[in-house]
Amino acid sequence: MYSLIVLAGGFSKRLSNVFKPLVRLKNKPLIEILLSNLNELFKEIIIVVKYYEQKKAIEKTLHHRISITYVLDDGLFEDGPLVAMYSGAKKAHYHKLFITASDYPFLSTYIVKKLLEKLNDYEAVVPIWPNGYIEPLAASYKKMPLIKYSYEALMKGERRARAPLNYMKTYYVNVYELTYTPEIVFHNINTEKDLMLAEKIIEKFFSREFV
Numbered sequence: 001m002y003s004l005i006v007l008a009g010g011f012s013k014r015l016s017n018v019f020k021p022l023v024r025l026k027n028k029p030l031i032e033i034l035l036s037n038l039n040e041l042f043k044e045i046i047i048v049v050k051y052y053e054q055k056k057a058i059e060k061t062l063h064h065r066i067s068i069t070y071v072l073d074d075g076l077f078e079d080g081p082l083v084a085m086y087s088g089a090k091k092a093h094y095h096k097l098f099i100t101a102s103d104y105p106f107l108s109t110y111i112v113k114k115l116l117e118k119l120n121d122y123e124a125v126v127p128i129w130p131n132g133y134i135e136p137l138a139a140s141y142k143k144m145p146l147i148k149y150s151y152e153a154l155m156k157g158e159r160r161a162r163a164p165l166n167y168m169k170t171y172y173v174n175v176y177e178l179t180y181t182p183e184i185v186f187h188n189i190n191t192e193k194d195l196m197l198a199e200k201i202i203e204k205f206f207s208r209e210f211v
Contacts, residue, residue, distance in 0.1 A: 002116055004042040005088035008102040009050035021102040025198055029061050031102040041109045046091055048084040080159030086150040089143055101137045103189040111178055111185055115140040128172040136161040
């Protein structure tokens with residue numbers, strides 16, 4: 001059994017400083033798309049936010065009846081994705097975690113399950129592109145090593161999601177080993193241009209799912 005941890009506390013300066021989880025793609029909030037894609041795989045869903053107001057905004061937006069646990073960032077550390085990862089991992093009940101940001105609308109249970117299954121011999125499994133770029137916010141982790149090494153990294157002033165990977169037994173899996181279309185699967189929304197491209201991807205490949 002697995003826990004899904006969604007990092008949903010961010011505002012996007014490149015998207016007019018809006019609350020990114022509620023950005024609409026084909027009239028659906030990004031976080032709703034993500035959860036609709038993945039919820040069947042997980043016994044536990046944890047959404048990490050920075051403020052109570054963000055929790056209320058997400059609750060009002062989600063239409064499906066999924067049991068969700070909300071967690072606020074650990075107040076001992078400054079903002080950053082690693083703080084959110086650490087906060088979510090501490091709350092999780094299961095040993096194997098999948099951690100993602102709310103702005104990956106094309107992640108599928110098939111890809112996520114592959115990443116979780118590869119955890120058996122590792123403490124983290126992270127997609128990597130041929131150019132060396134990694135996807136630590138669309139990756140699987142074992143709970144206790146992630147908590148331990150995230151805390152140590154945070155105490156050293158690290159804030160990046162990739163920081164604990166330097167200390168964990170990590171398997172970097174080529175994105176093309178996971179899927180023939182990683183440009184779609186790992187497409188995330190940071191700018192208006194990204195949003196427009198996602199709309200084009202939907203029109204070409206996913207039109208029925210987004211009706």
